Amino acid sequence: xxxxxxxxxxxxxxxxxxxxxxxxxxxxxxxxxxxxxxxxxxxxxxxxxxxxxxxxxxxxxxxxxxxxxxxxxxxxxxxxxxxxxxxxxxxxxxxxxxxxxxxxxxxxxxxxxxxxxxxxxxxxxxxxxxxxxxxxxxxxxxxxxxxxxxxxxxxxxxxxxxxxxxxxxxxxxxxxxxxxxxxxxxxx
Amino acid sequence: xxxxxxxxxxxxxxxxxxxxxxxxxxxxxxxxxxxxxxxxxxxxxxxxxxxxxxxxxxxxxxxxxxxxxxxxxxxxxxxxxxxxxxxxxxxxxxxxxxxxxxxxxxxxxxxxxxxxxxxxxxxxxxxxxxxxxxxxxxxxxxxxxxxxxxxxxxxxxxxxxxxxxxxxxxxxxxxxxxxxxxxxxxxxxxxxxxxxxxxxxxxxxxxxxxxxxxxxxxxxxxxxxxxxxxxxxxxxxxxxxxxxxxxxxxxxxxxxxxxxxxxxxxxxxxxxxxxxxxxxxxxxxxxxxxxxxxxxxxxxxxxxxxxxxxxxxxxxxxxxxxxxxxxxxxxxxxxxxxxxxxxxxxxxxxxxxxxxxxxxxxxxxxxxxxxxxxxxxxxxxxxxxxxxxxxxxxxxxxxxxxxxxxxxxxxxxxxxxxxxxxxxxxxxxxxxxxxxxxxxxxxxxxxxxxxxxxxxxxxxxxxxxxxxxxxxxxxxxxxxxxxxxxxxxxxxxxxxxxxxxxxxxxxxxxxxxxxxxxxxxxxxxxxxxxxxxxxxxxxxxxxxxxxxxxxxxxxxxxxxxxxxxxxxxxx
Numbered sequence: 001x002x003x004x005x006x007x008x009x010x011x012x013x014x015x016x017x018x019x020x021x022x023x024x025x026x027x028x029x030x031x032x033x034x035x036x037x038x039x040x041x042x043x044x045x046x047x048x049x050x051x052x053x054x055x056x057x058x059x060x061x062x063x064x065x066x067x068x069x070x071x072x073x074x075x076x077x078x079x080x081x082x083x084x085x086x087x088x089x090x091x092x093x094x095x096x097x098x099x100x101x102x103x104x105x106x107x108x109x110x111x112x113x114x115x116x117x118x119x120x121x122x123x124x125x126x127x128x129x130x131x132x133x134x135x136x137x138x139x140x141x142x143x144x145x146x147x148x149x150x151x152x153x154x155x156x157x158x159x160x161x162x163x164x165x166x167x168x169x170x171x172x173x174x175x176x177x178x179x180x181x182x183x184x185x186x187x188x
Numbered sequence: 189x190x191x192x193x194x195x196x197x198x199x200x201x202x203x204x205x206x207x208x209x210x211x212x213x214x215x216x217x218x219x220x221x222x223x224x225x226x227x228x229x230x231x232x233x234x235x236x237x238x239x240x241x242x243x244x245x246x247x248x249x250x251x252x253x254x255x256x257x258x259x260x261x262x263x264x265x266x267x268x269x270x271x272x273x274x275x276x277x278x279x280x281x282x283x284x285x286x287x288x289x290x291x292x293x294x295x296x297x298x299x300x301x302x303x304x305x306x307x308x309x310x311x312x313x314x315x316x317x318x319x320x321x322x323x324x325x326x327x328x329x330x331x332x333x334x335x336x337x338x339x340x341x342x343x344x345x346x347x348x349x350x351x352x353x354x355x356x357x358x359x360x361x362x363x364x365x366x367x368x369x370x371x372x373x374x375x376x377x378x379x380x381x382x383x384x385x386x387x388x389x390x391x392x393x394x395x396x397x398x399x400x401x402x403x404x405x406x407x408x409x410x411x412x413x414x415x416x417x418x419x420x421x422x423x424x425x426x427x428x429x430x431x432x433x434x435x436x437x438x439x440x441x442x443x444x445x446x447x448x449x450x451x452x453x454x455x456x457x458x459x460x461x462x463x464x465x466x467x468x469x470x471x472x473x474x475x476x477x478x479x480x481x482x483x484x485x486x487x488x489x490x491x492x493x494x495x496x497x498x499x500x501x502x503x504x505x506x507x508x509x510x511x512x513x514x515x516x517x518x519x520x521x522x523x524x525x526x527x528x529x530x531x532x533x534x535x536x537x538x539x540x541x542x543x544x545x546x547x548x549x550x551x552x553x554x555x556x557x558x559x560x561x562x563x564x565x566x567x568x569x570x571x572x573x574x575x576x577x578x579x580x581x582x583x584x585x586x587x588x589x590x591x592x593x594x595x596x597x598x599x600x601x602x603x604x605x606x607x608x609x610x611x612x613x614x615x616x617x618x619x620x621x622x623x624x625x626x627x628x629x630x631x632x633x634x635x636x637x638x639x640x641x642x643x644x645x646x647x648x649x650x651x652x653x654x655x656x657x658x659x660x661x662x663x664x665x666x667x668x669x670x671x672x673x674x675x676x677x678x679x680x681x682x683x684x685x686x687x688x689x690x691x692x693x694x695x696x697x698x699x700x701x702x703x704x705x706x707x708x709x710x711x712x713x714x715x716x717x718x719x720x721x722x723x724x725x726x727x728x729x730x731x732x733x734x735x736x737x738x739x740x741x742x743x744x745x746x747x748x749x750x751x752x753x754x755x756x757x758x759x
Contacts, residue, residue, distance in 0.1 A: 068265035068672070069647070070534050070563060070588055071621075073322060075348040075376065077534055080483060114461070114484040116508065132488075135462075162429050162460040163484065 241282030305330030353379030400424025425455035471496035514546030518553025544571035572606025608633035635662025678705030704732030710759035
């Protein structure tokens, strides 16, 4: 996109320009969203930071927030977001290690509402897939098992206890790989 | 025209209960108008500014039940400033001074102050039922007044209101003598409540049929409440985080077995997913399941639960159920009439889990489906055409693609043909919400086929004034039209000004109507109130060429309202 360098130097004047052109003629152009009237195409790709989208295809696009979209009652929106923003007190940061990875990561357990979200986040962070959880066999179907060290110093399988209990007793996480992981499941 | 004396007609009219029918009856002749108005007990006012309390009181002296709606629908999505209007107090004040024996009040999108709740609670001896949906402006102090003063209260139903929770003792304000409760729903309250008071209240309410708790009610209390109230028809749990090895959990399992009447289940605001199996025994008889506030479950647990719910007629869930989960719904819930799938993560970066596939599966498996609200990642024309063929009975069809101008991802075309198929096939369609990339063509179809359409919501759609004109000309029964961020301007607005008198209201925001166009409309139609909501305060009243941010117009019998705030111009 030839125009992108110009944008960076350019005070983004083009970005906020009100135009009478037909919609869709400049699809890739960045537009500020909330107060522009003539533009009916909200920002889709790239962030509101002037970078063009074509080189960012691997990262998930940062969606600009359109006022009042999606059309969900604010009560419902606040209900879910307040869980994420519960900054009454500091976050619960724990180290996460993955067998074979060169360095550890840290995550804030308070940010997640449950196991599903946590496991999805770990999958994204370390680029692997966790299997299906079952009480009998642990995480079947993959070479990995998420475990955590609890207050007593024992290594436990993630998912056995209620979420609220888990986040208060988890000291650190370790994603086990290979035969060690399968041993924990006592299954195949 | 009167072959019968009034006393004979009155009991006949008693059988006529629907508002529409009653309104028609009252138009037949003067004598029927008179009989109808004296016998009318239930009145519905869809826009509180279309009339005034004095006219209501004068016409219907026998009023017992009043339904009032205030702010325009888009207020739900933060498009209307908080103090725009819709105040309850003047209504209560006027009714209190009259001799009306109000017993039931149902409000939607109104501003309800504690003062109005207090006045309400003290003014009507037989007051029985208060239902507040999507309202704001009150605190738990107002609820305390209702609890304390309404001696024969049967119903207190709070749905999705923004309540300032003073964590007080409002629930303890129900006196010991109050034993008449049939329905209590405080799920939307955020604060702590007095658990002992709640237990005692439920224990002394033998007629309690509907109980919906808030997040602050822990599992242990839930278990005790269920033991006290096995006659419940409708249960909303608060927090559901049992310790599976505890005695309380065992007791709950047996209490649930005794609750043979539960037909409606909701809540699980916090949940231990491992303990959902305790609920399975009541699933077989459920007709309504609302898990749209339960993000703590996984798709698997949700699907397992639904597999037990063969009689389900209404299902509200979050999109983590996924397309496959919807397939399970389709094969299990053959009686399904209404489905709502909400997004777990509204600003989600592409993780939303349902697509057109889930909807197609549902349409194939649930032929009785007539009402849909579906937030999804994407939609195709082919899918919509299939859905239209499978489910011709839609009355309400609301599709929300999270990216509002996304085309059909397979063909890269607009979704005109898909929605066209829906309106052509569903002859009884009354409510439609559009999304995705749409051109004027979709509006051509809507104008052509959607003959029963009463409410239409449009966002980021269309190419020109033609679009809006197709709708205004073709949809004869249109009552509410709300449009945002679409290229419709003065030509469309002003072509048929008389049309707006046949409608309840029109909302247009971020479109291309100008101040001058709105002024012209207001001048031509004195029976309409044309409001400009001008938050940015940049607009000068004389600049007719500027496009208007937000316009809301409605028909009214009582002229311009006197309570508009500074940023609202009534032309």
